[in-house]
Amino acid sequence: MRRAIDAVWRLESARITAGLARLVRDVGLAEELAQDALVQALEQWPESGVPDNPGAWLMAVAKRRGIDRIRREQRYEAKLAEIGHRLETVEENAFDAVLDEGAIEDDVLRLVFTACHPVLSTPARVALTLRMLGGLATDEIARAFLVPEATVAQRIVRAKRTLAEADVPFETPVGADRAARLASVLEVVYLIFNEGYAATAGDALVRADLCLEALRLGRMLAGLAPGEPEVHGLVALMEIQASRTRARTGADGRPVPLAEQNRGLWDRLLIRRGFAALLRAQRIGAPPGPYVLQAAIAASHAQAASFAETDWRQIAGLYELLVRQTPTPVVELNRAVAVAMAEGPARGLEIVDALGPQLKDYHLLPSVRGDLLARLGRSAEARAEFERAAELTRNAAERQVLLDRAAAQ
């Protein structure tokens, strides 16, 4: 029964919390009221059975609690004011109007923007998003992120307080603010995805769930904000990256690099969904943003029947556009790899050697450099780079791959 209730909760919590947030104008309070409804379900359903329409049942309970809360506060305020201005009673049907289909979707979008508000720290945004939009319990979030449950619980409490103190309005940002706020939302979703995708430690299964969670959030967001190309770009990027899951770990648990992956294991369904999302982004007709560009790069890889057939010129060109928008050394390093494939290792090495010192402790820098040197026949230098990369990585499986490469020089 507990699992059946959890299942309903996963499907309904975002809408319930969002509807309540519109009613009580306080996301933290809305989340508490929604949790109260869940608790009531946990108490009653084992006795009464799961109602025919469990979503509507939860919504009705939550709504009653929301209205009770408002009435209580109004009485309280009225007492404070001593001489009564007339109480405006909350019309129940006003709340019903709030909960009609179209409106509730707008509310869910508001909830996304609020949970990912820049006033919150990144871990707080991640925790709130998984909790309020994903319907995850605190202990589930803690397990996925390998932190104590108390830490996550505290993060959520503090985040709700921060939102209340900053008086963050429950609204969808418009105008100049919107792009930055949307970037904040997408960052949170992609961070959740990468936490699962690039797992360096922990229970592999839980981490895979995190990828799924991010995909689900992304797809939901694409439904809520279909006019935003970057949302579709992020969804496309995640779908295509997730398509490689089965191919990127070898039988011995070691990571398999893109060049050596068995492309037959790539999930064609996810690739197709990724292409469809990318097409939706492109059809909007805006100049491609960072997620659309990264998705286009992923799509280019997905289109190549084998590593040898990769269109490196196209990929190098996409990286060049990307580096203009996101001029980070990591993007530049990736561009160097693509340029080296398109124009030869010497050209790639030039780009790598022009990089500043920011990446000096990043294991992929010596790893890429070692690869380029090896291809130029500079074996001794290549070995030293692979050894340095092995020293820097924290992932044991990856370290072994690098040490093997060093030994092979």
Next chain:
Amino acid sequence: MRFMMMTSGDESSAQTPPDPQMMAEMGAFIEEMSKAGVLLATGGLEPGGTYVQATGGKMEVLDGPYAEAKEVVVGFALIEVSSREEAIELSRRFWAIVGEGKGVIQQVFGPED
């Protein structure tokens, strides 16, 4: 976790045209599930189909009629959710629209299973 949810019917029921009101409700349900990020693919299947059978690596197409094929799959939905219970809950919503019938929910194994 991925689940394949299939509805089955006998050959005759697959031929009855569904009523427009139910079609509309089903359309809305499918859209909602796609937007919620759980529905990956769905479709209806032709009644009948082509039956094949292989022995020793050689396949042959069987000629009908097939006496044993009383129950055939008439529709499917491939969903991605976090538990079997969630799949069952979605199935419950599907049947609330369709009214009556039979189906089966089976997990589609992924790399971690």
